[in-house]
Amino acid sequence: KAGVTQTPRYLIKTRGQQVTLSCSPISGHRSVSWYQQTPGQGLQFLFEYFSETQRNKGNFPGRFSGRQFSNSRSEMNVSTLELGDSALYLCASSLARQETQYFGPGTRLLVL
Amino acid sequence: AQSVTQLDSQVPVFEEAPVELRCNYSSSVSVYLFWYVQYPNQGLQLLLKYLSGSTLVKGINGFEAEFNKSQTSFHLRKPSVHISDTAEYFCAVSEGYNNNDMRFGAGTRLTVKP
Numbered sequence: 001k002a003g004v005t006q007t008p009r010y011l012i013k014t015r016g017q018q019v020t021l022s023c024s025p026i027s028g029h030r031s032v033s034w035y036q037q038t039p040g041q042g043l044q045f046l047f048e049y050f051s052e053t054q055r056n057k058g059n060f061p062g063r064f065s066g067r068q069f070s071n072s073r074s075e076m077n078v079s080t081l082e083l084g085d086s087a088l089y090l091c092a093s094s095l096a097r098q099e100t101q102y103f104g105p106g107t108r109l110l111v112l
Numbered sequence: 113a114q115s116v117t118q119l120d121s122q123v124p125v126f127e128e129a130p131v132e133l134r135c136n137y138s139s140s141v142s143v144y145l146f147w148y149v150q151y152p153n154q155g156l157q158l159l160l161k162y163l164s165g166s167t168l169v170k171g172i173n174g175f176e177a178e179f180n181k182s183q184t185s186f187h188l189r190k191p192s193v194h195i196s197d198t199a200e201y202f203c204a205v206s207e208g209y210n211n212n213d214m215r216f217g218a219g220t221r222l223t224v225k226p
Contacts, residue, residue, distance in 0.1 A: 004155070033214075043202065043216035056213050090155055098206070101214065103148070103155035 002027065004093050004104035012110045018079040021107045025072050025093030031055075032074040033101060034066060037088040046089075049074050050097050078109075086111045114139040114205045118217035126225050127195055133188040133220045135203035145186040146204040146214070147177055156202065162186065173197070198224045 005024045013019050025032050033056075034046040045058040049068035066076040072093070078085055088108050092101035119134040137143060144163050148156040160171025167179040177188045186203060203217040 035214075035216075042218045043204075045213045045215070048213065058213065092156075098144075100146075100158060100161060102158065105153075105155045 004091055004102055006089075006091050006104040006107050008107060009105065010108050010110075012112065013081050014112050015081055015083060017081050018077060019081060019109060020075055020077045021089055021091075021109075023074045023076075023091030023093075023104060025074070025091075026102055029093035029095050029102075030072050031094045031097050031099070031101075032068055032072065033092045033094075034074070034076050035090045035092065036060075037090060037106070038086070043090070046076065048097075055097065081111045083111050085109065114143060114207045114215050116203050116205050116215055116217035118201075118203050118220050120220050121218065122221045122223070124223045124225060125193055128192050130191050131189065131193050131197075131222065133201050133203075133222065135186045135188065135217060137184050137186065137203075137205045139184075139205060139207050141207050143205045143207045145177075145179060146206075147171065147175070147186075147188050148202045148204060148216075149173075150200045150202065150219075152199075159188070159201075193222070193224045195224050195226060197222060 007022045031050045033048040037043045048056040052068045063079045068074045088106045090106045092103045094101045115138050117136045125131045146161045147159040160169045162169045162179045170176045175190050200219045204214045206214045
């Protein structure tokens with residue numbers, strides 16, 4: 001069974017731009033969570049989607065948003081990029097909520 | 113809200129030696145505990161998890177961890193490490209049912225030397 005896939009793997013943007021990252025969960029998994037990983041703040045929870053609804057949100061500004069489609073694929077969007085948004089963005093999927101999360105390889109975003 | 117403290121940011125060890133990576137958590141409710149490993153330029157891979165039951169949990173690659181409720185700890189151990197175990201290790205906690213908000217520790221960099 002294929003693992004969690006994330007596209008693109010690497011991305012370079014400039015301040016003020018917006019970006020959309022994509023995550024395809026493991027087949028049959030219905031819950032998708034997003035995390036941001038930076039050297040300074042470590043791994044931080046962004047949000048979780050289940051059945052196309054956001055179920056939980058971390059402490060991030062409204063510039064960070066996401067959605068989930070009927071096939072459980074998820075996208076996250078960051079608008080008005082700031083230098084501090086440079087990070088590895090990780091997606092994790094699970095069969096259902098509170099099940100073990102399996103992580104993708106991440107999308108590395110660099111904001112210049 | 114739950115939080116996790118990994119007590120060592122770096123742990124150097126020689127090959128075939130035993131290792132312990134320490135993790136303490138704080139929470140006001142029952143928790144689920146996890147250890148993940150991250151190799152360079154990769155995502156996180158689940159090593160083991162504690163949900164309930166036996167406090168000694170065995171995971172992949174010869175790792176095990178012990179849940180100690182009174183000391184709020186979940187230390188990771190391996191009796192004999194290999195060069196290939198060199199990686200970043202993260203302890204994580206989530207609390208409550210229907211809560212996928214996992215809190216991670218800052219990570220411990222394990223370096224295995226020949």
